Amino acid sequence: MAMKLGSETGSLINHLMAGEISDVPKVGDGATLLLWTDRHAATAIDVDTSGKNPVITVQRDHAKRTDNNGMSESQVYEHTPDPDGIKSVFRLDPKQKSWRQLIRNEKGNLVFAKSDLLVSIGARNEFHDFSF
DSSP states (O other), X not given: XXXXXXXXXXXXXXXXXXXXXXXXXXTTOEEEEEOSSOEEEEEEEEEEOSSSSOEXXXXXXXEEEOOOOOSSSOOOEEEEOXXXXXXXXXXXXXXXXXXXXXXXXXXXXXXXXXXXXXEEESOOOXXXXXXX
């Protein structure tokens, strides 16, 4: 799996979601950005299949909480695309069996980031861990 439980993620759900590899997404498909314990809903806005491994760009969505559960793990959100949302680029890494974040290095080339940000493709999911 791409995320190591306990050292790269504190969430069993995020750990499991990081290992879910789906087909190459289409523009408009849902995505979930996976952090230490939080998750952020996003939308695929660009898909490049011209290289050996696909590259996708996702943009963070607006997420409005719609439940009345307070500081609980039971959270319900309404997601809408955010044209000004933060964009992140990912490439399928067959060795890690995950979509890993890419950044531009000092030469302008896309390289794997040394961050723990991963993405799960296929559904939008938002979650805020109130214990941090």
